[in-house]
Amino acid sequence: MTQTKPSIPDPCRLISRLMTGRRSVTLTAVLAAMLAACGQPEQNTGSTEETPQDMTQQTVQDVPADHAGDAAQDPYLWLEEVEGEEALAWVEARNTVSKARLEGHPAFQAHYDKALAVYNAEDKIPYGELLGGAVHNFWQDSNNVRGLWRRTGLDSYRDTAPDWQTILDLDALADAEGENWVYKGRDCLAPDFNRCLVRLSRGGGDAVVVREFDIEERSFVENGFVSPESKQWLAWVDSDTLMIATDFGDGTMNESGYPRQVRLWKRGMPLSDARLILDSDPALVFNFPMSSHRRDGTYAGVIQGPDFFTQILHLWVDDDLKTLPLPREIDFKGFFADWMLIQMRKDWSLPGGKKAASGSLVAVRVADALAGTPADSLTSLFEPDDRQSIDDVQIGQDRVYLSVLDNVTGRLISAAPQDSAWVVTDIAMPENGTLSLVSVDEWRDAALIGFESFLQADTLYLAGNTAPTAIKALPARFDAGALMVEQRAATSRDGTRIPYFVIRPENFRKDGSAPTMLYGYGGFEIALTPSYLTGFSQLWVENGGTYVVANIRGGGEFGPRWHQAALKANRQRAYDDFIAVAEDLVAAGYTSPARLGIRGGSNGGLLVGATFTQRPDLFGAVICAVPLLDMRRYDKLLAGASWVGEYGDPDNPDEWAFIREYSPYQNVAADADYPEIFFFTSTKDDRVHPGHARKMAAKMTDQGHEIIYYENTEGGHAAAANLKQRAFTDALQMIYASQSLMKKE
Structure with a gap:
């Protein structure tokens, strides 16, 4: 399917897939990434594959009548004026203080150099998209900061040194046009894939300019399709x-x-x-x-x-x-062919007794769907059990590929129609890691499949009408020999078992002394799965830290039911789950509150914000990135209204009653004893408004609490427009976490 999809960056694993071009994801996953609040990228950037026009000039938005009292009592509303002179002066003052402490630390440069060397490494896997037998790749390194869009043939791609042909040099384009272009992907028309709609962002926001490009001519089409920024x-x-x-x-x-x-x-x-x-x-x-x-x-x-x-x-x-x-x-x-594929979010009962279970993948003939008689052809391809979910579905020329999570680790299957039925087959792949459908070609029988785990670097496989064959492997970026991974489970307040992964030194002593960083997300049906440590997480474990990934409710680890369990009035369950994991780590002797930090971005920033305001006694450090925090006004700021289905409507008194109970901005108190908080965000984030982090930081400072605040002036919701900026925020976090939890920097 040559389906047009937006490419959007963000810190949860899914957003990273989109930003780096490493994974080909389905429509709803893309929309979730585009519309949802996710966090800062954490994954390997082996290859990179995104405000209405005035959005970054936004002023404070109108306050509804029933919010007027809140606005009158909010002395920090002026910080919502994104490019306001006073607001930017406040940002600059905070940045100066924070950078002096963190960037000025003797260990900062070594952490920065290490992270940037990994991001800029020449031996990265050049992940790409299969289009009609060619492989398209977007590549960034130290010489190509904005990146190169390039392609090669599939046979050449299998070689150690593929014969890449540059299609578009983004650095040269930005220089020639005097624009701060950030590449956000392209959509090319089958069957020759020569004409493409290229998406270009000014500074990294979600708003893009779209321009038609001719690959053979290596130029934008004269008088071709051009759509202004939006x-x-x-x-x-x-x-x-x-x-x-x-x-x-x-x-x-x-x-x-x-x-x-x-x-x-x-x-x-x-x-x-x-x-x-x-x-x-x-x-x-x-x-x-x-x-x-x-073709079909x-x-x-x-x-x-x-x-x-x-x-x-x-x-x-x-x-x-x-x-x-x-x-x-x-x-x-x-x-x-003449089938349409659908994944169910709830049970579906059809005439004649047919049923489709929530979470299952079904096929229906298009003609039957148009006629209103889907029961005539409805066929179930895969129905997950209670500990499974469908992570991704990609459609190839001759078969459909499904990446399935089985207790949060990967399994790969394929399905192909035979007469009126579908034949489902398991595909043998490595176990105990994450299997990702990097790209599936709809015009050739070929698929690129990635495997990785927390400690095992990525391997890329080529599949099709033969068994998958490893064609590329990422060299190890750190010594994992002294590390190990455990999967444990904590019991949440309502008795639900919450799985989590612990990446720790093998010679570990359970005496509560281990500096530990707990990462979570818990929203928008996005699953956190085992993926090779890079960026901050790599720096952390290399320096003796323990890294923990929590699979809390609100995510997609066990399908729609896991997500729906923490929607709206049940949002507190996600925070209870996160707290339960933290308490389990302490009770089992893995760490202690003084040595335990939490980290999350966007919706994950809301997670850590709600958690530290509810249980400040449980943590010694908090990294809160591009966060939602003022849940009274979140739906009035930028893309916030699109998340009402996730959190609820603060204009509805009944729904505000439960949102109010956890909203960090409304619950932070002057008389509480919080750990020092590190907030960071981006001025150019046109998805989650930087006012959330600004106002929370200002309020906490005036209440007498210790905070660190850093705001990148470009970079969109990823808080980084290029690899140098990403390495910079990695190093800032590493210094802060080391000072707070390792007590040695």
């Missing part, structure tokens, strides 16, 4: 027609700052004249044009999101959009 999505209908959802002017963006209209745009036509084919209520979260161009069929349409985890499918049929009468609690995966 948060936007496009899909090829044919070589001269696009479906586009963008900012068409007043009243055409929704409450979350995403497009509410989809139009049909013909070549040579002014964008303003594009034909309106779908409009929506401004409360809807997204309207996502998609297309599929395969071509489809186009729109996926509409009434809220974050429901979808309405519309297909382009006879020059019009037809709405498919399907349940809304679905995750559309794509097309295979």
Whole structure:
């Protein structure tokens, strides 16, 4: 399926997949990454594959009448003015103090150099996307800071030194045009994949400029498709027609700052004249044009999101959009011949006694879906048990690949139609790690599959009509010989068993003395799986630290039910789970509160914010990155309205009642004894407003608490626009964590 997908960066593992181009992810995962609040990238950057126009000039937004009292009592509201003179002066003052302490530390440079050397290493695996037998890769290193988009043939790709052909040099483009371009990916039209829609961001935000590019000519198309800067999505209908959802002017963006209209745009036509084919209520979260161009069929349409985890499918049929009468609690995966593949978010009962279980992957013939008779062909491809979930689905030329989590470790299967049934086969791959569908070619029988674990560097396999063969391997970036991994479980407040991984020295003594960093996310159905340590986590374990990854509810480790268990009124369960893991680590002698730190970004920043305000006695350090913190106003800031389905609506008194109980900004107290907190964010983050971190830091400072604050002035929601900036924040975190928990720096 040549399905148009946005590429977006972020610190949970999924966002890292998108940012680095290492993984090919499904539509809903991409939308989750685009719309969700995730954190700072932690993964290997072997190859890299993203504000309406005035978003970074945003002023303080209007306060609803029922929030007027809160606003009047909030002396820090001025810090929400992103580029305000006073606000930026405050940021600069805090940055100066923080950098003097952290960057000025004697050990800072060594940590920075180590992280940057890994990011810039020439022997990284050049992960890429398979398109019609070619491999497209986006590469960054010390000489190509903004990066190179390049390609080679699949046979050449298997070689140690592939014959890469540069398609677009982003450093040269930025210099020539005087723009701070950050590459956000491209969508190329099958079957020759020569014409591509390239997404370019100014400074790393989610808003992009889209420009048509001709690969053979190595240039942007003269008088080709160009869409101005916006948060936007496009899909090829044919070589001269696009479906586009963008900012068409007043009243055409929704409450979350995403497009509410989809139009049909013909070549040579002014964008303003594009034909309106779908409009929506401004409360809807997204309207996502998609297309599929395969040998066995071509489809186009729109996926509409009434809220974050429901979808309405519309297909382009006879020059019009037809709405498919399907349940809304679905995750559309794509097309295979005359079948459409869907993952269920809730149980589905059909006429004739047929059922599709929540979390399962099913196939339905397109004609039956259009006719309203899906039961006539509905077939289940895979139904996970209670300790399993489907992590990813990718559609190839001859088969469908499924990456499955089995107790949070990977398993790979394939499915192919045979007559009216589907034959499902296990594919032999290494165990006790993470299996990732890096890229699957829809025009050749080929798939790239990655395997990694916390201590085992990535290996890339080529699969298809033969058994998977290892074709590339990442050299070890650190000595893992003295380290080991354990999987344990803690018991949460309601009795639920919460799994977690511990990466620690082998000669470990359970006397409570180990400096330990606990990482979590717990939101948007995103699973944290074993992945090779890099960045901060690598620096931490190399210097004797213990690193812990918690698989708390709200994530996707065990499918939709694990996520839904911590939605809205049940959000506290995610925080109870995280606290339970921390308490279990202390009770088992792994660490002690003075030696235990917590770390999270975006939704994970909210996690650590809620946790340290509830249990300040349990932690000695907190790293809170690009966070949500003021949950009274989160839905009024940037993309926040798109997350109401996750957290609840603070304008609804009944829902504010439970949000108020955990919102960090409302619960931080002057008389509490908190550990020193390290906040960091980005001025250019047009997803999670930097005002969250700014206001929390200012409030805590005025209350007399110790905090460290750093704000990168570019970099989007990843808080880093390039590898140097990412290494810089890694080193800042390492100095802070060492000073707080190792008591030696």
